[in-house]
Amino acid sequence: KKIFNITVLPGDGIGPEVVEQAVRVLETISASSADFELKLSSHDFGGCAIDSTGQALPDSTLKACQGADAILMGSVGGPKWSSGKVRPEQGLLTLRKTLGLYANIRPASFASSSLVDISPLKPEIAAGTNIIVVRELIGGLYFGERKEQDVGPNPDTAWDTMVYSVEEVKRITRVAAKIALAANPPLPITSVDKANVLASSRLWRKVVTETLKEEYPQLKLEHQLVDSAAMIIVANPKKLNGVILTENMFGDILSDETSVLVGSLGLLPSASLAGAPKTDFAPGEKPPSGLYEPIHGSAPDIAGQGIANPIGTILSAAMLLRYSLGLEKHAQAVEAAVRKALDSKANGGLGLRSRDLGGASTSREIGDSIRPAAAGP
Amino acid sequence: KKIFNITVLPGDGIGPEVVEQAVRVLETISASSADFELKLSSHDFGGCAIDSTGQALPDSTLKACQGADAILMGSVGGPKWSSGKVRPEQGLLTLRKTLGLYANIRPASFASSSLVDISPLKPEIAAGTNIIVVRELIGGLYFGERKEQDVGPNPDTAWDTMVYSVEEVKRITRVAAKIALAANPPLPITSVDKANVLASSRLWRKVVTETLKEEYPQLKLEHQLVDSAAMIIVANPKKLNGVILTENMFGDILSDETSVLVGSLGLLPSASLAGAPKTDFAPGEKPPSGLYEPIHGSAPDIAGQGIANPIGTILSAAMLLRYSLGLEKHAQAVEAAVRKALDSKANGGLGLRSRDLGGASTSREIGDSIRPAAAGP
Ligand SMILES: CC(C)[C@H](C(=O)O)[C@@H](O)C(=O)O
């Protein structure tokens, strides 16, 4: 029996509650398989780790992440730690950087067509939105040199550096290309930058253009300025259907903006990978490190009540099965089970709705409904 | 008779067409006043200036701007110049910097309640949106030190610097405060940054907080991270009703995102000022330099057809009357005339709709309908 080690980081706020449901789905899959076993082990990370060890990313947690086949995370942070000297976000940034997770992949589409009504957009504008944001995750303003206020010869200024190298842009462009090519027909790519102002964006645009031209000439590429992209996402999101490829800071903003179009944040998964996603591995081939997490935050206001929507985390677990373990069929079974839970009864579904979707289903009820169907693909 | 000199920069694409209508409104006002005269003079700027002089901002244009009581601009840029060595945007950035126009003010609300249906958002989410974005305009990533690719010892990297000083943040905070206080009751302020990652944002948050606490303790202040703000603007914009105060790059993105909520971009004005806006001046007092422009671009696809919506430019002219000339009553008359042109017939308006609003009114028809009413307040 093949053994997969999965490090679980429940984190803060609603993190532990939503992760619990995803873990139960994974355990069910493991128990019902004759071919593999999923070994899950939980570790402190984020605010809870600060409380217990003084560090957001304790060494033991980092080691567990480095040794794992994949990482499943809930969410970190909360007002309790937001003004402290050590902050939960620093742990997340360090983890991303240390594991080289340069490719953040955030698909945004309606998990069930019955959810179109939940979008803040008019149904005719929202329906059919299908965007995958590919965000560079360990470069740009987040990791460039910076200077804080009250430091150095100019204590009254503070600065950050948005820096990119050719190599950094090339590798994330290749990830976007591979994601575009995984669809049939291949998805168009929209690269987003601010090349009319920024030097780093001019490098970005040039390298994206050349890399795709040389290595993937069959792919359709357009460029958008980040301000225009922010408008189009609201005014006519389908115009950007396909892959949005962008740098770290712009990706942070645009991926969050995109995610609210397709209903609740509680529904959306993400993957952060140290390479291009693959779904089939040669025997013995090690896939790139991967961290999977729902895109929502720790939502301290509803934590502890068992009413958080676990679907974003469960769909993150599906991405984990697909990209880190090569278990495509199991990933699809989970996704089908999620669709069934959400689809309206008229369409053969269960019509479950957690509170963020205007209903009263608990986290556990939703987990329970997905578990059995996810088991046997 | 008091004389006001207004420098007009029609610019490229639809710029000249929309500016023409605003100029006619201003000329009508001038002709019907016994107290003042508006002297308008047009100058080349942007792409057309590159074509005629090789420079986006010719010296003569800059001088005309420096000597004027106010500047009215159309829009600059277009595919024709986007890959050239000299680019129209550089002219705009140089003009902003040279005149010290650090405060960009972009109100976004429905010019007429009959326009709620044009929003991409559901009417119940869109209706009542009333946000004024105050964007710092001559600092941050736009004007920090930068390095292009192929230059220096690391030819394979390019970088830009996001830099802010205490003084820069203080002065834009004061502008936001004055705008908030101009309303009754005063508007709440939401300051947007990325303080959980960026040093410049930590300085920003600290200075905004301290400045308001010391100088305007009566104002309500909240902080939002830029990624959350990008979500809230779409999901629940009224939550941000009031003033959004933010730095240059974030303001570029969020103000464009906000503007699509309230219908067509063609409707919205902006002001860029070298100080806090005031509406009443002591005799002989010189208001800060001001550049007024619609927020839309040069729209080369519809240029020359006379169908562009001139209302954003006409409302920019209203802001010019208010903030640079102290002619509040005339500004209000223009705004009332615009409302009347847009209001549905059932509500006593003319129900005019240019093509961006789904109708067939020409730029000139709209200008004609606004002109007479604007004349005599
Ligand atoms: C918590 C924060 C540092 C993080 C980021 O900005 O990358 C988050 O917003 C995200 O998008 O994962």
Ligand SMILES: CC(C)[C@H](C(=O)O)[C@@H](O)C(=O)O
């Ligand atoms: C043309 C461009 C340089 C400019 C900016 O980014 O400031 C424009 O997008 C704006 O918002 O006025």
